[in-house]
Amino acid sequence: MMSKVKKKVKVIKIDVDKCNGCRACEIICASFHAAPKYSSNNPARARIRLIRDPVRDVFVPVYAGEYTASECMGRDKYVIDGKEYDECGFCRASCPSRDVFKEPDSGLPLKCDMCEDDPSLKEPMCVQWCLAEALTYEEREEEVEEDVMLGDMELGLKSLVDKHGLQQLVESVARMSQKS
Amino acid sequence: MRYAETGYNLEIDLTRGNIERVETDPKLAELHLGGLGTNAKILWDRVPPEVEPFSPDNLLIFSAGLLTGTPAPGANRTIVSTISPQTKLMAYSMMGGFWAPELKHAGYDKVILRGKSPELVYLWINNDKVELRDASHLQGKGTLETAELIRQELKEPNAQVASIGLAGENRVFFASIEQGRSSCSRLGIGGVMGDKRLKAIAVRGTKDVNIARPADFIEHCNDVLSYVKIREKNPLGMVPPILAGLGSPQEMKIHDEEWHTTNFAWGNARHRRKDFWTKEVEQSWKETQESARERFLSCYNCPMKCGASVSYPGVSKYMMKCYSKLTYTMASMSDLDFGFRIAGPAQEYGVDGFTTPQTIAFALELYEAGILTDQDMPGMPSDTEGRFFWLLDRIVRREGIGDILADGTYWAAERIGKGAEAFAHNNIKKHEQLPLKLGMMNPLYFLMYCTGEKINITQIEGQFPQAPFASKEETEDFLKDWIQVPDEKFKQYFRDWENRGDHSIPHYPTVEMSCEIVDWMEKMHYIDDATGMCAGLSSFPLKPAYHMHNWATILSAATGIDLDEAGLSQIAKRNRTLIRAFNVRRGLRRGDERPPEDHWKKRFPELEAKLLDEYYKFKGWNNQGIPTKTSLHELAMDYVSEDLEQRGII
The missing domain is CATH 3.60.9.10 (Aldehyde ferredoxin oxidoreductase, N-terminal domain)
Incomplete structure (x- = not known):
């Protein structure tokens, strides 16, 4: 029998009408997540991407979500108020059908972590740097059923297994442990 | 690394x-x-x-x-x-x-x-x-x-x-x-x-750009953003709306165009229309602008939104910024609606929004004066707006008269002859200037117009108010948090500046003060142009986010180069002097350094000569505006003086 627990839900509200397309969200995200922190900038490593097309008036900040090993069976394409958005334009997945939300060097998937930090930030950095207030931060509590959660490392390993297969991963780990 | x-x-x-x-x-x-x-x-x-x-x-x-x-x-x-x-x-x-x-x-x-x-x-x-x-x-x-x-x-x-x-x-x-x-x-x-x-x-590109001292650097960036936020919430009340905030002039946002339309000259930089801005015009232009503007646009990593996408009936979608909505409007003596209709195609052709309308207005003046005739303009429409489109098409294709006009007003006038030269009246160093025709010579602007290597006033001015404010209260209000001055004395210069009397233009700011003020403004632009910073957050507006006191530390944190304010000033001076030397090597001399003859009604030849003399000295140049051997040596550019010496220039 699972028990109910309270969970903090972090929400970034995206008001696409307020976006002016400056990409500060991408820049500060990439810089914040650099190691050491802020030591480099590279929007290609950002966990938020601005889908930006001024001629069609499309400005959609999208956050990196789950990695998926295979692409969807079909694609979605939204038309809202007569404006046509890109295929998969609102999708958060790091997926084989497109090159967003992948580390440019390794190809490994990127995922927004809401700028988890110690001490924790009052708001994710993208929100702090969005002076247009297209991105705003909200928190609320929700009751959810307790679930067995995978740890960070396990999540990372699982995505590597999805990408390369368990056998390769095991071999790599074995090789690495021999080297060290 | x-x-x-x-x-x-x-x-x-x-x-x-x-x-x-x-x-x-x-x-x-x-x-x-x-x-x-x-x-x-x-x-x-x-x-x-x-x-x-x-x-x-x-x-x-x-x-x-x-x-x-x-x-x-x-x-x-x-x-x-x-x-x-x-x-x-x-x-x-x-x-x-x-x-x-x-x-x-x-x-x-x-x-x-x-x-x-x-x-x-x-x-x-x-x-x-x-x-x-x-x-x-x-x-x-x-x-x-x-x-x-x-x-x-x-x-x-x-x-x-x-x-x-x-x-x-x-x-x-x-x-x-x-x-x-x-x-x-x-x-x-x-x-x-x-x-x-x-x-x-x-x-x-998908590679990293590295930062030498990340923690320092990001703190500066956060400070800049915090300042921008405050500055945006508190526009300066003592200057026209168009100059009150940061960014390049907020032409896409602001409807109040009284300042531009009544101070700048219309047509071929000819006519002031001091009573142009009426309630009816304001209402009509506001509607035009609101219907044209789709969305404000920013550049990469900038919180300002100086541009906008323009969706205007009958014109393909395009993007616009700054003053170009008015350059065609005013050169054609027409309406804002026309400005929005022609700016789109002009951008697709890829032409300068300042020189193009002025060159077309120049051609139409020559036509009215009988210097260009129907033979030169076969098939030109009879209405002004139609003529603007017609001439634009010919210029970008270099067809017929367009081939001559495509060289700009200076060279076109020379080729046309028959007195056309007098109509190319708004140039400095052969380049078309903002359409400004004013009364009393202003020593600061005189120096900037004459000596600016960019040959474009908006890329030289910015830090010092363009004129004294209306009241003492406004002046004191402005001075109280003017942290951007390189030295406290600049505050006194401004405090003592008046619209009339002994402390007014052309004799105040004094020659010496003018040199210092212009040098400061210019220095800021040279820092921006080397760092890639937008003038809109730095050298162009009053009270900017970047200034002489934070620039050196920001650059040090980013690059790891050990740099202080004096060192940064020296670099800016070096760059400025090198460009001067480059142009001198190509023939630039004192004789070229003058404003359009009709820029000011009231001119002061002796004072103007003194201004140039002193500014050249201040910059380490000789009386012809040529950098001296000593100053080049101080700037570690002996290779420049050797070259100039070999060519017999110094």
Whole structure:
């Protein structure tokens, strides 16, 4: 029998009408997540991407979500108020059908972590740097059923297994442990 | 590891199609920062004064600034430098947008182009993969259209494209290079790009730009953003709305155009219309603007929104910024509606929004004066707006009279003759100026107009208010938090400045004060142009986010170069002096340094001579405006004085 627990839900509200397309969200995200922190900038490593097309008036900040090993069976394409958005334009997945939300060097998937930090930030950095207030931060509590959660490392390993297969991963780990 | 800069340039020989990636000397950043500074160094070293603008030996340099691609808010400028076909001097024109940051992320600080391609090509830079591609299918295509076609054929929606239109292809002397809503417009660099048969440069990059002292640096960036927020909430009440905030003039946001429409001259920089701005005009222009503007637009990593996308009936969607909505409107003595209708096609053709309307207005004046006749203008429509469109089409194609007008007012007047020269009345160093015709000579503006290497006032002025304020209270209110002054004495200069009496123009600010004030304003622009910072957050508005007291520490944190305020001043001076020396080598002398004769009604020849004498001295130049051996030595540029000596210039 699972028990109910309270969970903090972090929400970034995206008001696409307020976006002016400056990409500060991408820049500060990439810089914040650099190691050491802020030591480099590279929007290609950002966990938020601005889908930006001024001629069609499309400005959609999208956050990196789950990695998926295979692409969807079909694609979605939204038309809202007569404006046509890109295929998969609102999708958060790091997926084989497109090159967003992948580390440019390794190809490994990127995922927004809401700028988890110690001490924790009052708001994710993208929100702090969005002076247009297209991105705003909200928190609320929700009751959810307790679930067995995978740890960070396990999540990372699982995505590597999805990408390369368990056998390769095991071999790599074995090789690495021999080297060290 | 290199910080802030990538440490690599691309060298492209268009004649042979050769492409090289060349490591740069890290010392150059210490001497010149980057951007305009290092562009000037390359042009000095590699383009001797005999080289004509349309020679294969002329270089066309696309550069990022030193901070471009770092998280410094507003550091997004592309600085393009070459020899101007119009002035034959160094042309440097800058654009915001997204191009230079992408170049940095591709791993390069500059693209240096030489030679001439046999066929029309475009350059595609995709990280380490760089290639010249056929562009014959893009011939005659518009600037925005070209960018879109290239992104589609490369299947790279994230590629940033800088391109020329018909005007550039046809070597119009005021052709621009366009990129989204941003453009390098002044001095005809698009014409040089066309001469090199280069239609566009597309770039995509996914590499890191490194920061030397990350924690320090980001703190400065956060401070800048906090300041911008405060400044945005508290516009300056003592100046017209258009000058009250940060950014380039907020033309897309502000409807109140009383200042421009009543202070600037209409037509061919001729008529002041002091009673133009009425309630009816205000209402009608407000409606026009609201219906045209779709969305405010920002450049890369900048919280300002100086541009907008424009969706106007009967015109393809385009993007606009700053003052171009008024240049066509006012040159044609027409309406804002016309401004929005012609600016779109003009941008697709790729022409300068200042020089183009002025050249057309100049042609129409010549026609009215009988100097140009129906024989010169066969088939020209009878209405002014129709004529503007008609002449624009001919200029960008260099057809008929358009071929002459495409050289700008100075050279066109020379070719037309018959007294046409008197109609090309608004130039400095052969280049068209803002349409301003004023009363009393202003010593600050006199110096900036005469000596500015950019030959464009908006790229020189900014830090010091344009005039005294109406009341003492406003003055004190302004002075109380004016932290940007390099020295407290500037506050007193301003406090004592009055609209009438002994402490008013032309004799106050005094010659000595004028030298100091102008030097400060100019220094700020030279720092921006080397770092890639947008003037809109730094050198152009009053009370900017970046100033003499925080610049050195910001640059130090980003680059690791040990730099203080005095050291930074020295670099700015070095860059400024090098460009002066470059132009001197190409023949620039004191005689060229004068404002349009009719810029001010009341002139003071003796005072003006004294201003120039003293400013030259202040700068370390001789009485002809030529940098002296001593000052070049102090700036570690003995190689420049040796060259000038060999040529018998000093």
